[in-house]
């Protein structure tokens with residue numbers, strides 16, 4: 186029997202948790218809408234599919250987010266799964282609020298959901314439920330329309346960096 190990797194009563198500080206959570210790879214999405222005539226949104230790697238019936242996805246937003254209180258007022262929000270060459274786009278979507286959509290080619294539905302045209306997939310959503318979860322809020326989104334590109338590959342976020350899927354054998 187080898188020594189177990191887990192010891193009791195660890196100090197689970199944020200840095201240690203971030204590092205451990207970071208070994209789990211994820212995609213990254215843009216969550217966005219038009220509010221008061223201007224685009225608003227952010228990048229999120231906490232996106233996951235949740236339910237087929239009803240169709241639900243989720244992402245977690247930090248309770249400290251300055252964007253979410255405004256974004257959550259929208260009737261509809263758009264979710265775009267970022268493409269493998271969207272590393273810089275992702276950083277921009279997480280950066281200064283006034284420049285998050287600079288130079289991006291986007292589409293907007295009649296109800297204000299904003300998506301990136303060159304994403305791997307786009308979802309038109311409404312907020313189904315918000316669940317308080319520690320220092321984050323889990324946002325459940327109900328889907329109303331979906332589209333995806335057959336050929337594009339997703340951006341991968343792993344260990345605080347961006348990567349790509351390698352072709353399978």
Ligand SMILES: Cc1cc2nc3c(=O)[nH]c(=O)nc-3n(C[C@H](O)[C@H](O)[C@H](O)COP(=O)(O)O)c2cc1C
Nearest residue numbers: 227228229230231245246247250251252278279342
């Ligand atoms: C790769 C990446 C993934 C991110 N994922 C999340 C996330 O899942 N949830 C979240 O609240 N913020 C996430 N962020 C940070 C947000 O994009 C944004 O920078 C943060 O919410 C602060 O901006 P705000 O105050 O306008 O919300 C991520 C940033 C990056 C670069």
